Amino acid sequence: MENYEHHQLEKKWQQIWEAQGSFRVSEDPLRPKYYCLEMFPYPSGRIHMGHVRVYAIGDVVARFKTMRGYAVLHPMGWDAFGLPAENAAIEKGVHPDIWTRENIAYMRSQLKRLGLSYDWDREIATCEPDYYKWNQWLFLKFFEKGLAYKKRSAVNWCPSCETVLANEQVEEGRCWRCETEVVQKELEQWFFRITAYAEELLRDCDRLTAWPARVLSMQRHWIGKSVGVEVDFPLAEPLGDLAALRIFTTRQDTIYGATFMSVAPESPLVEQMIAGREQAPSVREFVARVSRQDKVLRTALEHEKEGVFTGAYAINPFTKERIPIWVANFVLYEYGTGAIMAVPAHDQRDFDFASKYKIPIRLVIQNPERTLREDHLKAAYEEQETAGVLVNSGQFSGLSVADAKARLVEFIKQQEFGRPTVNYRLRDWGVSRQRYWGTPIPIVYCETCGIVPVPLADLPVELPKDVPFTGNGASPLLHDESFLRTTCPKCHGPARRETDTMDTFVDSSWYFLRYCSPHYELLPVERAKADYWMPVDQYIGGIEHAVLHLLYARFFIKALRDLGLTKADEPFTSLLTQGMVCKETYRCETHGWLFPSDLVEDEKGGWKCKHCGQPAERGRVEKMSKSKKNIVDPEHLVNAYGADTARIFSLFAAPPEKDLEWSDAGVEGAYRFLGRVWRLVNGLAGIFDEKKPVGPSTQVTELRRLTHRTIKKVTEDVDREFQFNTAIAALMEFVNGLYKFEAEGKAGTERESFQEAIETLLILLSPFAPHMSEELWARTGHDMMLRHVAWPAYREDMIKSDILTIPVQVNGKLRSKLVVPAEWTKAQILDASLADEKVAEWVRGKTITKQIYIDKRLVNIVVEG
């Protein structure tokens, strides 16, 4: 028998698939559609194990759905703009365009070597003018509708990437990409008004029932809706046009307990309030000191609460008391109105602040036990759920917190003290990037006309290629006169182009729509095609995009729907967030992280550092990364074992949503399994020389039962929950069973059933290990490509067994197993149970109090004494 030459065999089938255009797809009115999409990669240079995993998952789904009769859209493309290309240009002197294209070419060939079933005719790269042209088109439409606007504000600035970052792109105060600490900078920037969709984005989370709860919870939290009121506290002495201090609160029920006000240091109100007062110098000093502090540190919960009195007073509209206005470091300028009423008795932050500055604390909510004493409070009483009752609150005293909240909203409205308000944590999305390798923002600045959008007909605004990359900071676009200088589309006078480019998350916010009609020239998407394919039925990608890409894409689809480009209002019906690929790490005290090749075995079977001989400490199992030196290059894996093994390994080792720990032994196991399939089928190929199965025989045998049970198990595991690991386990059991039956000579005595079994095995295996399946399929005399073979249906009558094995328990403990004919009644089975020797032993001399019988599954005899 020939050996399993994966190299040659995989190459052969990849060529055949390519030559035949096997994976091309078009709209088909006769079949249901299925859009299967994996997040497209950034063309960094080479694929890594994470790519292998996510694309193997997607490929199983796509191939499975195709064989189940769906028209499956399964495209691939490149998220091709971004900073690494620019850094490569600076470091290696290669133009980002060339660097990116070379990477794409190489990675495309790597993906093809994995045997992924993509319709490559639909390939897109976001750095192509015929893609980013539509980014610009969409930007202009957004601009027209007021969804894109420019404003000056404090923004997150990454000093290392030398660009602005959106709020979503800052993680623990650091840049999501390079982990450099982010600083605040005051800049004029373009924003997308994602907040216009805050309510819909939040509400529709409820409709995304096929998304992981974790992702939805993160999105809900990020949007952060809070319902409350804005209340105007009149100033005791009006200051120019400033007559009142407006605050936002969700705790209007505590308003009688407000004993001071706090304003954010950044607020322009501060200057207005202190002008000409003796407090002015100390307030200015405080504001300056706070604004110099690191924002992350300053906004950490543990950070000490500090503030300074402004000298101004406001009037509490309810109590008519004069209460002092402070500036406090913990008040956020960006949230609400940038000012709060402070209720020390019922807010811990205010409590800490009031205690520090000896501001009165007034109790206005009494706990159900009535044990709170205003002069002995050790902490704020913040409880809202229990039956607390209002006290010291005028006409509202005696009400529960919930009742008081509702009544106060009404009263505030009626008295025109303020208005009900909803606030969101979500901020508008800053999309300007001070970088070269991105989509130019299609705006010109004219001395006479101001901000002027580039006319749609003039798109694309092409990124100039011939620019120098000096690495001295600013974007090369700033110095490219031929790009910069233009004429105003309105007045034809001299004008200057916007030099900022768009956040690359704009590119990925709608690429799934472009795949529906990738070559369409009139609009970003061809409406009919988008209506056919959208929404994406199954989206697969990493959890790291839970609030980045996944939120932006949801916003985009809603905005595009409102532009009439699609009827979908959610982009992804079902979402699978696959886990990371991890591997153990090793460290040496002197040399830091160690590659496996830096390790030598010591006398005791442990590891030591090759360079210094010190013991190498086995670190934690961590996500594969270059810096931790625990990466495995998929190319080596594919060279040594083949794509089918790489796929089987990454699908079998863990369920898709969990982290997968790399294991050399696991790869060997996957390879061994494929070897078993190879030898089994090749050894039996002869049984196909004689006539094909004449059709489903009615005979039920152990062999046929195994075949049909396997169909059921694999189908359900793949279709229902994406449990590829257990699906593969079922295939392994199937193969083990076939070896056993073969050894019993059934290939001869039950030839037709064996043919059915082998054919079933190859069909079921084909989404997981397509190359080997296709090869063996051809070797067993089949002409049609597996892809066009219908996925088998199992037959219920084949699964049923005519004998049952019933476990028998005595007092809940397994004592015996009964093998009985399937048609036996409950009474017969119970009689047989009691007659069973082993059971009798446990029952003897005792009284039977109960006999539990679960149909066809279990007997439990309960005894006493």
Added chain:
RNA sequence: GCGAGAGUGGCGGAACUGGCAGACGCGCGAGACUUAGGAUCUCGUGGGCAACCGUGGGGGUUCAAGUCCCCCCUCUCGCACCA
């Protein structure tokens, strides 16, 4: 602190609505075939001599609990002064 998720053999992991805990794979042990095998095949493999004990710990519900309820512990992830 708030929110989400997880804890099962030596390891990765199975177990549908409560019903045989540990499928499948790795590892390990024994054997077969071999000049040889790190190839392949077969058998065994939670612990314990046993009664029994075993799904992070402690209670509970039930004929029956990995699964349901209460309390606690640990870990991972996300958000973190949002008024």
